[in-house]
Amino acid sequence: MFNKWLDTFIEEKGIDLEEYFEIDNNLIPYGVIIEHIKITSNEEQKQIKNMLVRIDFVNGDVKQYLRHLGQAIALRG
Numbered sequence: 780m781f782n783k784w785l786d787t788f789i790e791e792k793g794i795d796l797e798e799y800f801e802i803d804n805n806l807i808p809y810g811v812i813i814e815h816i817k818i819t820s821n822e823e824q825k826q827i828k829n830m831l832v833r834i835d836f837v838n839g840d841v842k843q844y845l846r847h848l849g850q851a852i853a854l855r856g
Contacts, residue, residue, distance in 0.1 A: 781824045782817050788831060789813060792841050800846055802853045809842070812849045 789796070789809075796810030816827055827848070834844055 781821075781828065784828065785813065785816060788835075792835075794842060794845075800842075800849070802846075802849050805853075807849055807853075809845055812845050812852065815852050816848065 794809055796813060797808050799806040799808050801807070816824070819827070830844060831841060833839075834841055
């Protein structure tokens with residue numbers, strides 16, 4: 780259910796999953812971040828969804844939040 784919601788949300792925001800951004804001199808596509816989000820715990824997914832909804836509500840930058848999550852993923856890796 781979360782994965783379907785996330786896919787729809789990303790599509791509605793027009794985020795290209797093949798678009799790259801840089802983390803620590805590495806190019807990472809947004810799609811990699813989305814795939815990592817999908818394999819997090821239910822609690823983490825709940826928190827991520829809540830934050831995405833809050834960002835969207837104030838017309839914030841969803842990509843900036845995804846880049847922030849990418850930093851956390853890079854630290855785990």
